[in-house]
Amino acid sequence: MEDPTPFWDGEKWTGPITDGHMHLDRMGRFLDAAIDFENAGGTRLILVHKPDFNQLPETIEDVSTAYLETLAMAKDVREATNLGVQVVLGPHPVVWAHQLESLGEETATELHLSSVDLALTHHQEGECVAIGEIGRPHFPVSTEIWNKANMMLEEVLRRCASQNAPVQFHVEDRGASTCQELSEICEKVNYPRSIALRHYAPGDVSSSFTSNLPVTVSMGRGSIGKIASTIDLDCLSDGTHSPVLMETDYLDDPRRPGAVLGPRTVPKRTNELGRHLQNPSNEGGLGWSHHQIANFLWKIHRAWPDALYGECR
Numbered sequence: 155m156e157d158p159t160p161f162w163d164g165e166k167w168t169g170p171i172t173d174g175h176m177h178l179d180r181m182g183r184f185l186d187a188a189i190d191f192e193n194a195g196g197t198r199l200i201l202v203h204k205p206d207f208n209q210l211p212e213t214i215e216d217v218s219t220a221y222l223e224t225l226a227m228a229k230d231v232r233e234a235t236n237l238g239v240q241v242v243l244g245p246h247p248v249v250w251a252h253q254l255e256s257l258g259e260e261t262a263t264e265l266h267l268s269s270v271d272l273a274l275t276h277h278q279e280g281e282c283v284a285i286g287e288i289g290r291p292h293f294p295v296s297t298e299i300w301n302k303a304n305m306m307l308e309e310v311l312r313r314c315a316s317q318n319a320p321v322q323f324h325v326e327d328r329g330a331s332t333c334q335e336l337s338e339i340c341e342k343v344n345y346p347r348s349i350a351l352r353h354y355a356p357g358d359v360s361s362s363f364t365s366n367l368p369v370t371v372s373m374g375r376g377s378i379g380k381i382a383s384t385i386d387l388d389c390l391s392d393g394t395h396s397p398v399l400m401e402t403d404y405l406d407d408p409r410r411p412g413a414v415l416g417p418r419t420v421p422k423r424t425n426e427l428g429r430h431l432q433n434p435s436n437e438g439g440l441g442w443s444h445h446q447i448a449n450f451l452w453k454i455h456r457a458w459p460d461a462l463y464g465e466c467r
């Protein structure tokens with residue numbers, strides 16, 4: 155590994171910056187949003203497929219067309235910018251929950267699982283780096299639906315395990331128990347926890363909270379302080395810390411501007427985190443050295459994304 159120390163100059167991080175979970179939409183700001191990210195210092199984005207929630211896919215052909223569109227957007231971003239782009243494809247668990255009624259349970263579940271198989275085909279061909287967002291509804295559902303969602307999730311993970319394909323989870327937030335349950339499901343179906351990443355994760359990155367699942371932290375207000383106060387220094391220095399990425403979950407939905415974090419957020423928070431770690435403890439910081447800060451930011455933005463999804467380009 156090259157020495158990342160020079161990338162932290164005491165004020166600003168000039169090394170790689172990865173957004174671990176972002177969506178783009180041709181009907182939204184699309185290339186302008188990617189360019190905003192790049193101009194703010196971004197270098198790599200994990201582009202996650204999003205279904206058209208106004209017109210849900212009803213056949214595997216619909217899903218295929220939508221996947222190809224996400225792959226085409228990734229190509230356009232690579233051509234229009236210097237960003238590295240890695241794609242995540244998969245059926246959204248919320249679509250399944252909606253379609254239980256419109257399509258009926260059997261058809262909705264079949265469509266969901268064949269969408270996973272199709273994403274796995276793209277993974278095998280090297281066109282996407284992970285399967286997602288998969289998981290279970292983030293809103294309250296009946297016990298019956300909850301159990302079915304969990305059974306389906308097990309089956310999805312079994313299929314992904316056969317190819318060692320990483321996943322990004324979209325799940326509810328019930329604190330530490332959410333990660334613990336995910337971790338148990340992984341174990342049950344023999345899915346490697348090291349590539350089972352929880353997206354939209356809270357800032358608590360301690361292993362007691364994450365159950366050692368990799369996370370992409372949603373970088374809203376307060377996330378910096380939480381990451382800084384829960385990072386395990388021993389695991390960080392001996393290399394056993396589970397991966398922590400940063401994300402916006404930018405939706406690029408023109409009807410919901412400001413509903414989520416903007417594309418410049420991760421670069422901005424990266425510099426804030428560096429300064430917070432650097433500040434002396436009597437000023438509320440942690441008093442880290444330039445070297446320590448640079449090593450940590452390098453892990454977040456380069457080493458951990460590489461470990462999960464391979465080197466970009």
Ligand SMILES: [Zn+2]
Nearest residue numbers: 175202287403
């Ligand atoms: Zn998302």
